[in-house]
Amino acid sequence: MIKIENLSKEFNANHGKVKALDNINLELNNGDIFGIIGMSGAGKSTLLRCITLLERPDSGSIYIGDNDILKLNEKELRSARGKMGVVFQNYNLLMQETVAKNVAFPMEIAGRPKNEIKQRVAELLDLVQIGDKASFYPAQLSGGQRQRVAIARALATEPEALLCDEPTSALDVLTTKQVLSLLKEINEKLNTTIIIITHEMSAVKAICNKVAVINDGSFVEMGHTKEVFANPKSSITKMLLGEDFRM
Amino acid sequence: MEAFFNVYGSLLLYSTLETLYMTIVATFFSYLFGVPLGVALSITKKGGIASSPTFNSIAGWVVNVVRSVPFIILMVFVIPFTRLVTGTSIGPNAGNVPLIIAATPFVARIVEQSLEEVDRGLIEAAKCMGATNFQIITKVMLKESRPSLIRGLSISAITILSYSAITGTVGAGGLGDMAIRFGYQQYIDSVMYSTVILLIIIVVLIQWLCNLWAFKADKRNRN
Ligand SMILES: Nc1ncnc2c1ncn2[C@@H]1O[C@H](COP(=O)(O)OP(=O)(O)O)[C@@H](O)[C@H]1O
Ligand SMILES: [Mg+2]
Numbered sequence: 001m002i003k004i005e006n007l008s009k010e011f012n013a014n015h016g017k018v019k020a021l022d023n024i025n026l027e028l029n030n031g032d033i034f035g036i037i038g039m040s041g042a043g044k045s046t047l048l049r050c051i052t053l054l055e056r057p058d059s060g061s062i063y064i065g066d067n068d069i070l071k072l073n074e075k076e077l078r079s080a081r082g083k084m085g086v087v088f089q090n091y092n093l094l095m096q097e098t099v100a101k102n103v104a105f106p107m108e109i110a111g112r113p114k115n116e117i118k119q120r121v122a123e124l125l126d127l128v129q130i131g132d133k134a135s136f137y138p139a140q141l142s143g144g145q146r147q148r149v150a151i152a153r154a155l156a157t158e159p160e161a162l163l164c165d166e167p168t169s170a171l172d173v174l175t176t177k178q179v180l181s182l183l184k185e186i187n188e189k190l191n192t193t194i195i196i197i198t199h200e201m202s203a204v205k206a207i208c209n210k211v212a213v214i215n216d217g218s219f220v221e222m223g224h225t226k227e228v229f230a231n232p233k234s235s236i237t238k239m240l241l242g243e244d245f246r247m
Numbered sequence: 248m249e250a251f252f253n254v255y256g257s258l259l260l261y262s263t264l265e266t267l268y269m270t271i272v273a274t275f276f277s278y279l280f281g282v283p284l285g286v287a288l289s290i291t292k293k294g295g296i297a298s299s300p301t302f303n304s305i306a307g308w309v310v311n312v313v314r315s316v317p318f319i320i321l322m323v324f325v326i327p328f329t330r331l332v333t334g335t336s337i338g339p340n341a342g343n344v345p346l347i348i349a350a351t352p353f354v355a356r357i358v359e360q361s362l363e364e365v366d367r368g369l370i371e372a373a374k375c376m377g378a379t380n381f382q383i384i385t386k387v388m389l390k391e392s393r394p395s396l397i398r399g400l401s402i403s404a405i406t407i408l409s410y411s412a413i414t415g416t417v418g419a420g421g422l423g424d425m426a427i428r429f430g431y432q433q434y435i436d437s438v439m440y441s442t443v444i445l446l447i448i449i450v451v452l453i454q455w456l457c458n459l460w461a462f463k464a465d466k467r468n469r470n
Contacts, residue, residue: 052375081377092372096391096466105386106376137466157376 001193002028002051002161007060009046009217020046021057022217028161028210033187033194035208035225037201037240043217044197048165051195052086053077064161082110085154085192089166091146093138099125099149100134106156124152127189128182144175151182161193162186168203180206201240205229213237251437258425259438263445265339266421269411270449273343274404277350281403284310284351285358286384296370296380310352318349318410322417342419346410354403361395362388394465401457405450412446422446 009021020043028034038044049055051062053069061068069080085106093102100121107117125131128148130141138146147167154162164183168176184207187194196208204211204225211229212222213236220234232238284306290296291303316324322345326336329344365388373387389396415423422442430439462468 054371054374078377078379081375084375086372086375088368088372090368092366092368094369094387094391096393096464098466105373109373109376109378109382109386139467 001030001065003063005061007050007057007062009050009055009057019217021050024219026212028193030193031187031191032210033196033208035204035211036195036197036214037199037204037211038214039199042214044214045165048163048197051163052084082157083160085159085162087150087154087162087164087167089169091150093146093149095138098134099130099136102149103152103156106153110157120156124155128152143171144179147171147179148182155186159192161195164194164196166198167196169198176203183207213240255438259441259445262422262425266411269339269343269346269421270404270408273346273350273407273411276347277354277403277407280351281354282358284355285362288355288359289362290384296383310355313348313352318413321345321349322414337418339420342411342414346407346414349410350403350407353406357399357403358396361392361399364395365391394461397457397461397464401454404453408449
């Protein structure tokens with residue numbers, strides 16, 4: 001359902017060009033939880049920003065369903081975006097709006113009828129287990145609760161895929177576990193395809209059925225999580241697995 | 248004291264109301280024009296949602312030029328335009344015309360500054376959800392910066408108040424006018440002091456009300 005072909009992206013930095021993504025290829029099936037792991041600066045966020053078209057790649061194609069989203073016009077792109085929900089490391093919630101209003105936001109934008117929105121907000125908040133916090137403001141919530149709101153919001157328009165950029169990196173160990181199991185639950189209940197970008201091996205091990213290891217803008221390894229981790233080939237994967245962690 | 252109020256009391260009250268009227272009307276119209284201009288300045292910046300360096304530098308230049316003309320000169324300079332709009336060049340309404348012209352670019356900058364404080368990540372999140380630029384402006388930028396916009400309003404209103412006193416020098420009415428006519432031209436110190444005290448009270452009130460409002464409006468304060 002998501003297919004990426006030969007994706008490349010370069011940035012002009014003050015010390016010259018940075019090749020943030022170098023010929024990335026990727027294919028996801030419905031229902032996958034796909035982990036993309038790499039160290040800081042590897043190009044993970046850039047990849048996600050390209051898929052959400054916050055950043056225009058220099059070359060390549062990104063298929064969501066049958067459409068290459070790079071070929072859509074503004075209006076088509078806006079409706080295509082409803083098929084993807086995005087979850088960010090720092091939540092990116094509207095701080096001046098209530099939890100319910102935050103979750104309603106993507107539906108309001110899409111012009112859904114008011115009573116439908118109201119009902120769906122309640123359902124979503126129950127799904128992420130914060131049904132009692134509807135009238136709270138984000139400032140009144142813990143990090144884990146805020147990320148639950150963000151996940152509910154990302155699911156509001158019934159997306160086919162959920163894209164998460166370091167969704168647990170700002171959270172403590174226990175909260176991380178809870179948020180990850182929530183993602184897993186969503187994947188099973190709603191059959192939502194999930195991409196999780198992270199630098200934490202434990203997150204990938206916990207819930208991803210497939211994984212790609214990214215380094216310097218390219219995938220150095222990709223496959224089923226169990227196989228990749230049972231038999232790591234690249235030094236980066238070994239290092240991320242902690243085998244090479246000697247000083 | 249009683250004699251003073253018998254002579255000047257009603258005039259002071261009338262002038263105070265005139266000053267309040269000018270400040271409120273001029274603030275209203277400078278926001279009516281200044282908010283769209285401030286939004287335009289903000290979104291056309293490099294990295295903004297409607298980035299346009301050409302528009303941004305032209306609009307920025309116009310704003311800077313108007314802001315750098317001393318108000319007293321601007322006031323005289325726009326008299327023909329004032330006559331065209333209000334049919335006269337004296338009185339509170341006539342005074343409001345240069346006031347609004349001078350305050351609009353000021354307000355635009357204040358609004359622009361408030362909008363700068365809105366988290367870029369939030370705007371990107373809205374984009375990911377398929378928001379149009381108009382939705383991003385109204386539902387994200389202006390909404391999220393509300394407390395800051397309210398604090399900016401107090402700065403603008405107080406500046407406009409002090410400018411409105413300057414329009415008094417050309418007979419626009421209000422406390423400034425009264426201070427000039429009685430205090431400065433007729434050496435009646437008590438009138439001068441009274442107008443100053445009244446102006447200070449208005450300033451303090453504006454500041455206090457806006458601070459309270461901004462605090463109440465800011466949902467980040469709820470703990
Ligand atoms: N807007 C940008 N301008 C210049 N360089 C950038 C920009 N965004 C990312 N980069 C560079 O691209 C590389 C990959 O960054 P990023 O995708 O953020 O890495 P990660 O998320 O894996 O930590 C880094 O070297 C980073 O400095
Ligand atoms: Mg990153």
